[in-house]
Amino acid sequence: MNRNQNNLTRRQFLTAASAGAVVAAASQTIPAYADITKNAGKLAALGGQPVRSGKGWPRWPHVDDDVVDSVVKTTKSRIWCRIQSKTGTVPTFEKKYAEMMGAKHFLATGSGTQALHTAVEAMGIGPGDEVITSPYTDPGTIASILAARALPVLADLDRYSYQIDPDDVERRINENTKAIMPVHIMGNPAHMERFMQMARKYNLKIIEDACQAHLAVYQGRLLGTIGDVGCFSFQSSKVISCGEGGGIVGNNDELMDKCYTIHNHGTSRRGRTELPGPKYRMNEFEAAVLLGQLPTARQRHERRNENARYLTSKIKDIPGISPQKLYEGSTEGSWYLYTMSYDKKHFNNVSRSKFIKALSAEGVDLSPYIKNGLHKEPWVDHILNQKVYQKMYSPQRLQQYRDENQCPNCDIVCREEMLMLWASGPLLGTKEDMDDIINAITKVYENRDKLDQV
Numbered sequence: 144m145n146r147n148q149n150n151l152t153r154r155q156f157l158t159a160a161s162a163g164a165v166v167a168a169a170s171q172t173i174p175a176y177a178d179i180t181k182n183a184g185k186l187a188a189l190g191g192q193p194v195r196s197g198k199g200w201p202r203w204p205h206v207d208d209d210v211v212d213s214v215v216k217t218t219k220s221r222i223w224c225r226i227q228s229k230t231g232t233v234p235t236f237e238k239k240y241a242e243m244m245g246a247k248h249f250l251a252t253g254s255g256t257q258a259l260h261t262a263v264e265a266m267g268i269g270p271g272d273e274v275i276t277s278p279y280t281d282p283g284t285i286a287s288i289l290a291a292r293a294l295p296v297l298a299d300l301d302r303y304s305y306q307i308d309p310d311d312v313e314r315r316i317n318e319n320t321k322a323i324m325p326v327h328i329m330g331n332p333a334h335m336e337r338f339m340q341m342a343r344k345y346n347l348k349i350i351e352d353a354c355q356a357h358l359a360v361y362q363g364r365l366l367g368t369i370g371d372v373g374c375f376s377f378q379s380s381k382v383i384s385c386g387e388g389g390g391i392v393g394n395n396d397e398l399m400d401k402c403y404t405i406h407n408h409g410t411s412r413r414g415r416t417e418l419p420g421p422k423y424r425m426n427e428f429e430a431a432v433l434l435g436q437l438p439t440a441r442q443r444h445e446r447r448n449e450n451a452r453y454l455t456s457k458i459k460d461i462p463g464i465s466p467q468k469l470y471e472g473s474t475e476g477s478w479y480l481y482t483m484s485y486d487k488k489h490f491n492n493v494s495r496s497k498f499i500k501a502l503s504a505e506g507v508d509l510s511p512y513i514k515n516g517l518h519k520e521p522w523v524d525h526i527l528n529q530k531v532y533q534k535m536y537s538p539q540r541l542q543q544y545r546d547e548n549q550c551p552n553c554d555i556v557c558r559e560e561m562l563m564l565w566a567s568g569p570l571l572g573t574k575e576d577m578d579d580i581i582n583a584i585t586k587v588y589e590n591r592d593k594l595d596q597v
């Protein structure tokens with residue numbers, strides 16, 4: 144990987160050197176790498192030539208003959224459910240995923256949400272308890288806490304990493320707090336160092352929501368293996384996917400055994416029905432797809448990382464565009480999503496929606512991603528009116544919960560700043576594909592004085 148990085152640096156240097164002289168003469172503010180033949184000219188949204196047209200992006204989810212053969216094999220085997228065989232696709236996938244993670248155990252489930260809920264239940268978290276997590280995430284994150292009738296307490300974001308802010312998390316810890324559920328949003332690491340310190344200091348559990356973060360590395364460790372457990376999703380859009388699927392990694396024998404029992408309608412590996420629990424088993428077809436995809440997953444992971452590094456090295460110099468802030472020790476991401484913050488001050492004060500529209504006309508589609516933080520969704524009022532919450536939490540606590548359910552940084556990220564590229568497929572593209580993204584953004588920047596006409 145180091146060698147790749149060096150090559151990339153040399154290539155970047157050559158590109159910059161050849162374009163540099165002309166560009167520097169044209170303007171101080173245009174980044175030195177701009178490909179001026181492509182970027183010159185009118186915005187496509189105003190009738191000019193688009194930077195990119197007639198080219199598709201690599202498609203997602205990944206399908207190849209191994210995936211298809213694996214599903215056919217399972218179909219013909221008539222082993223369609225994990226309890227039919229100890230050597231079926233689900234137990235085999237569990238073994239391989241645990242090996243890949245360097246963890247003792249991996250339990251497959253029917254989704255990431257199911258994985259998270261199983262973990263919450265296995266830790267004995269329920270009515271009266273609180274779990275601190277992010278408002279800027281998939282609804283499955285809080286669904287796992289609500290399903291246990293515990294209280295999801297939402298902490299505000301670090302505005303430029305989009306991860307929960309450790310200081311705000313610490314402020315929200317109280318005597319009911321049982322766990323922190325950091326979400327590794329975009330597949331890049333949350334500030335795990337701080338959360339692990341808090342876990343020790345306040346005696347809390349850590350459930351990593353690594354649903355977007357397959358194979359990502361923080362301070363030399365794979366995400367999902369740092370906390371007490373880590374939960375993954377294999378839903379279609381994720382970087383390892385089978386339609387709907389998920390799972391839990393962990394090293395604690397007793398806790399992981401309890402996860403199995405809970406996810407198997409309370410029936411343990413010993414065949415006794417011991418606990419209340421839903422039925423969350425992964426089926427053999429889902430694991431068949433995953434087994435077909437797994438051998439080449441790392442190769443795709445490395446390609447995404449190479450492309451992400453290249454994109455970041457160029458995009459960081461465009462005024463008003465800041466790639467996702469990464470914490471120290473974030474050496475590999477899953478790059479499920481490639482994200483940036485938009486600062487309209489550098490774009491003639493034109494709103495994000497016009498920027499996105501202009502960029503789309505150039506052939507590059509970015510999304511504003513999550514429209515509202517979860518603190519702004521209607522479930523909040525709903526649960527506060529429910530009997531179980533009114534019985535299990537004091538009126539003062541519920542009032543305080545409502546009053547403090549505010550996340551201003553999350554609001555500004557949602558409303559004005561987030562720019563997101565679905566990256567599972569696109570980041571598998573060529574360097575030329577990445578250059579199209581860079582050139583399109585640069586072209587829109589150069590035409591910022593005309594953006595209000597878009």
Ligand SMILES: *Cc1c(COP(=O)(O)O)cnc(C)c1O
Pocket residue numbers: 253254255256257280281282283284326327328352354355375376377378387388389
């Ligand atoms: C996808 C996702 C989930 C939920 O996973 P499902 O498999 O869709 O249930 C939870 N958290 C995050 C951060 C996710 O991206």
